[in-house]
Amino acid sequence: MKLELGYVKVTDVRLGTESKFEDGVVTVDVEAVRKMILENEKIADVQLDVAKPGESTRITPVKDVIQPRVKVEGPGGVFPGVISKVDTVGSGKTYALEGMGVVTAGKIVGFQEGIIDMSxxxxxxxxxxRLINLVLVITPIEGLAQHEYEQAVRMAGLKTATYIGELARNAVPYRSVVYETPSITEGIKLYPDLPRVGYVMMLQSQGLLHDTYVYGVDAKKTLSTFIYPTELMDGAIISGNCVSACDKNTTYHHLNNPVVEDLFAQHGKTLNFVGVIITNENVYLADKQRSSDWSAKMCEFFGLDGAVISQEGFGNPDTDLIMNCKKIEGKGVKTVIITDEYAGQDGKSQSLADSDPAADACVTGGNANEVITLPPMDKVIGTLDYVTRIAGGNENSLQPDGSIVAELQVITGATNEVGFGCLSAR
Amino acid sequence: MKVVIISNNPMVRESYRGRIDVCFVDGSYRDVLIRTRDACHQGHRLLSHPLSGSVKPNETLYKSIMISKEAARADRESVELMEKAIFTADKFGPVRRNWQERERKDFQLVDLTLIDSAVESAENDLGYF
Incomplete structure (x- = not known):
């Protein structure tokens, strides 16, 4: 399967009275977007705002971040099974609007989550x-159940990102990258001497506010399966996960997964990137056993020499991570796990809730318990009402001068476990 | 039903009344973990993950865990998983915030949906239903 991904540079996002993409500038017809979102009768109101890098702006509580994309050639459309029909995506040509994000914000439950500071x-x-963010602050109708509110916010974000993506359908990308995954037999013929490496991607799937969707299907009801890495680039996997801001995979992460990108960069050079195995993180222990058995079975069947395993979340998924690692290693496949840490505020405690000697190659996204101080910002998009109640905050989080003292886990994407982050030991 | 839910969540108790036995713990998140660990020592098998949910043990007040109703020989994996969960919860420490009623209800709801998700899986597992 082959996909050409064209990157279209966005240099500014403006709110206006017509929607267009011109000379790198996205102009958004505010009323048109509001009308589109308010078609959902569960939404009482939506406010649009723009936050730019360097501004004294704080966005909170953040639910999802989405990169607008448009499919310009080939079968299907972006976000298949949700926005577009369920046709298989991942081939043809897609444009990504680089430099901007659509951010959804809304208070779904009385705690949680997510801060993005623009400076x-x-x-x-x-x-x-680092993105120019078009922020949607969404208010539900009175009495709407939390899961319906989450769904409404999720759909509003995806619809808006698709709407913006369409504006760039006739744009000219400033750079393009071709990603291609050969079939198993072609791969063996093409790269007989290169190690065969797969990516085992764990998807959050524990229940309300902890869900991920694959072609529109709730991942908790799926078995571990194969997916072409380019399918991810067309939005085959979307986030319905509102919990744990620092280490959840937003839809933006699924579209721009750095593990996929880096494995492609080495494909045909130092390794043969065979493909992606997606697996879930259910709460029922028999589901964990079944899914991890299945991941290991697929690694064996694909004749992998090595696998990169990434997790999403904390606690319950640590068990899936270790089960996957142990069983895949048991098949003679070398593994590297990617996780983050809850090692206590001093960083001295054991980082994960589970462990095994097989997990001897580990990449960390950072310690989510680290305490940070965020100075006050001139502008808040959303509301600070919940800052004391988000994960990692506490009753003393909001200081009299408006600054916030909290654990790193309050920040969206801070310790991301696909490695799409800023923390490094280098 | 061949399962029992150990829980300190009143919403779970109400939701499963008449359907599944709920062993209600009038205590903390940690108390639920301890009660479950003790049940595992007595031979009940752990069926759902004790650290379900990404809401941390020092934030949410509520925890619900599913175990087998029948007790056999103590299952080593169940006991070990519970010990690790208690170790992890202790690392975070107790809940230090005084949650308002609205937030308590939201925590209860999230905990309920996590155990619902386990029940849904268990319903297709004839060994337990």
């Missing part, structure tokens, strides 16, 4: 501070 020390921890 100051907080900005250093989140990659989304």
């Amino acid at each position: 100051g020390p907080g900005a250093d921890y989140t990659p989304f501070s």
Whole structure:
């Protein structure tokens, strides 16, 4: 399967009275977008705002970040099974609007989550501070159940990202990259001497506010399966996960997965990137056993020499991570795991809730318990009402001067476990 | 049903009344972990993950865990998983915030949906249903 991904540079996002993409500038017809979102009768109101890098702006509580994309050639459309029909994606040509994000914000439950600071020390921890963000602050109708509110917010974000993506259908990308995955037999013929490497991607799937969708299907009801890496680039996997800001995979992460990108960069040079195995992180222990058995079975069947395993979340998924690692290693396949850490505020405690000697190659996204201070910002998009109640905050989080003292886990994407982050030991 | 839910969540108790036995713990998140660990020592098998949910043990007040109703020989994996969960919860420490009623209800709801998700899986597992 072969996909050409064209990157279209966005240099500015403006709110206006007509929607267009011209000379790198996205202009958004505010009323048209509001009308589109308010078609959902569960949404009472939506406010649009733009946050730019370097501004004294804080966005909170953030639910999802989405990169607008448009499919310009080939079968299907972006976000298959959700926005577009369920046709298989991942081939043809797709444009990505580089430099901008659609951010959804809304108070779904009375705690949680997610801060994006556009400047100051907080900005250093989140990659989304580098984007020009079109923010949707969504208010539900009175009495709407939390899961319906989450779904409404999720759909509003995806619809808006698709709408913006369409504006760039006739744009000219400033750079293009071709990603190609050969079939198993072609791969063996093409690269007989290169190690065969796969990517085992764990998807959050524990229940309300902890869900991920694959072609529109709730991942908790799936078995571990194969997916072409380019399918991810067309939005085959979307986030319905509102919990744990620092280490959840937003839809933006699924579209721009750096593990996929880096494995492609080495494909045909130092390794043969065979493909992606997606697996879930359910709460029922028999599901964990079944899914990890299945991942290991697929690694064996694909004749992998090595596998990179990434997790999403903390606690319950640590068990899936270790089960996957142990069983895949048991098949004679070398593994590297990617996780983050809850090692206590001093960083001295054991990082994961589970462990095994087989997990002897580990990449960390950072310690989510680290305490940080975020200075006050001139402008808040969303509301600070919940800052004391988000994960990693506490009753003393909001200081009299407006600054926030909290754990790193309050920041969206800070310790991301596909490695799409800013923390490094280098 | 061949399962029992150990829980300190009133919403779970109400939701499963008449359907599944709920062993209600009038205590903390940690108390639920301890009660479950003790049940595992007595031979009940752990069926759902004790650290379900990404809401941390020092934030949410509520925890619900599914175990087998029948007790056999103590299952080593169940006991070990519970010990690790208690170790992890202790690392975070107790909940230090005084949650308002609205937030308590939201925590209860999230905990309920996590155990619902386990029940849904278990319903297709004839060994337990």
